[in-house]
Amino acid sequence: MVSESADFKPDNGIGEKTGGKGEAFGDRVRRAVIWRSGSQILAQIITWTSTLFVIRLLDPADYGLFAMTQVILSFLAFLNGWGFASALVQSDSVDPFRIRQAFGLLLLLNAMLAAIQFFGAPLAAAYYGQPIVADLLRIQALIFLATPFIALPEVMMSRALDFRRQAFVNLLAALAGASTALGCALAGFGVWTLVYAPIAMFWTRAIGLTLVARLLVWPSFDFRGCGQIIGFGSAILFTQLFWLVQSQADIVIAGRRFEPHALGLYAEALFLAQIFMGKFVPPLNEVAFPAYSRIKTDRAAVRWNFLKTVRLLTLVAAPFYCGLAVVAAPMVETLFGIKWIGMVPYIQIIALALILMTVQILFSPVNSALGKPWVSTLASMGGAIIFPTAFLIGAQWGLIGMARAWLIAAPLLLLLTARLSGPLIGVSLGDVARAMLPGLAPALLMAVGVALAGEALAPFALAAPVRLALLVALGVLLYGGLLWLFAREALAEVQRVALRRSAPESP
Incomplete structure (x- = not known):
């Protein structure tokens, strides 16, 4: 909701300026907001419609168990490298090698996180005193494997303020998640409904964004010269870490004190x-x-x-x-x-x-x-x-x-x-x-x-x-x-x- 120019006029609307270049940029920002927010609204209508049916079929205890797993998933997800990829947006220029470096870093980090969650799941289950939490977490590790194929194309299209193609993929992913949730709930899957639906949504986004962005590049694990990516991404990473502590603290505290x-x-x-x-x-x-x-x-x-x-x-x-x-x-x-x-x-x-x-x-x-x-x-x-x-x-x-x-x-x-x-x-x-x-x-x-x-x-x-x-x-x-x-x-x-x-x- 911003504009770009030296002759910026506070009398104009958001993103408005006098002058051709500034006006064109203001229009791009406005279109980006419309596509991103509009697709989000439609996606949420799809999701909520499904949720209203699902929530009537499941019990509050199912959502309590799912909330326990989300704490673990969220705390690991802050290390998924999204902040490192975001450095490509803030940079003045990007070359193909830096894109390959970012992709390699995303693959490495998310494979490591999937392994940590899979093998560390019993520890989380023991903390909450709920054995099923371990099984839920092991399956949810699949989300990390999809993340690199979402993050890289998303940040590159965001850099170009190209949210139109993202919008179509996000709507398709919402449909995949909503239909999976509804089908699993009707089939009596219980808490597993809340696990399978996000996986379907993440992998639909991963495949869709990779195809529309045409950004399936060969990763590079040579991280020499990527100091700007690491520096900027590290700041984002620690911001996310502290945000997670803030946003998940209530569930961590309540999970041991109150029943599901x-x-x-x-x-x-x-x-x-x-x-x-x-x-x-x-x-x-x-x-x-x-x-x-x-x-x-x-x-x-x-x-x-x-x-x-x-x-x-x-x-x-x-x-x-x-x-x-x-x-x-x-x-x-x-x-x-x-x-x-x-x-x-x-x-x-x-x-x-x-x-x-x-x-x-x-x-x-x-x-x-x-x-x-x-x-x-x-x-x-x-x-x-x-x-x-x-x-x-x-x-x-x-x-x-x-x-x-x-x-x-x-x-x-x-x-x-x-x-x-x-x-x-x-x-x-x-x-x-x-x-x-x-x-x-x-x-x-x-x-x-x-x-x-x-x-x-x-x-x-x-x-x-x-x-x-x-x-x-x-x-x-x-x-x-x-x-x-x-x-x-x-x-x-x-x-x-x-x-x-x-x-x-x-x-």
Whole structure:
């Protein structure tokens, strides 16, 4: 969501500039965002449609066991070399030999990770006291073998802002994963459904991306002269490590303290609450990284585009999270069934914290594009201290205490990240707060209104789908009305971006 030029005009829409070259680049960025985000939305619709059927067939305990394996898989995956491949995006030029080096490094690392997970699986099973975890992890090792054939073509196409071909492959992979999940669930595979579906999706992406990118190169294991790849990738690697400690600490802590059924409710509540942050923001960051890299010498353009991204994203994220918090009960009952109603308190608490987390993760691609990924590493290191500490304290009050820990840890991490990254980007915490305000304030007021309406509807004992439809409709009307009354310029900004119009010139 950025543009590139020396004559950057803050009066224009995202990526807009005067001048042919800049305008062409702005159009490329806009198309990249549309293809990447649009395909992500379609892929998620496919996945969620399948998930709604699958979740009714499986038990919370299945999701609890699966969450245990995901901790192990995630901690190993940070070593999969994706950060080393990402160095090819940030570089000013790339030669064929460096591509072969990157591919060789990806193959070597992921083969090693697959072996570690396969042979170390019994240790994880012993930690959780669940023998089946070892069997699940051994099969999931196949995911690592697919990673090199996804990472290399993906970063090379991202470097060229070519997200159209990726979009078709991602949609095909979503179909493969969704159909596998549905078929396995109907066949009574239980927790194995959650294992086979991602494998089908990963390998479909691996084959598809390799074919459309035409990038099946011979790997090189001669790593001389690849210091830039190693240096940049190492910073990304440590950032991911600390992020994993932060994001997986609650499951690691809860896995030994609570039984699989309760853990499954918490894990799925967390997954549902993180849908926007985890599924829609990363595709935007994938476009933002190469786009910011193109304008890294124009710090005014970087600053303006970053704040505009925060402002526009908050206009969407804040009403989503606030609305999710107040309609969680009828939504869970409608979509997942009454057996999942225990998710509701966790969703209501975590959703509010994720408004701040969504903004926090927008800093990382800017830092990386400016050649300072270590700034994000330091912020992630802080998160790796803040979140586990909060979860350990919160666990004394059960899983609800761990959910409440998010309300303390998320604001602290955003404060830390803004203080570390702000001087580099040229923004202050106040700038970020002002960018968030047009979306956040109306969203909070909307949530209060919807919550009061929910209380008023309670005596009528309406069916959950009816309550959900009424509350969602009210929320949309309230939020739209509040934006019209108090943040009309924000609406005009969204319209300019969508319609590719420039703002009126100042007198």
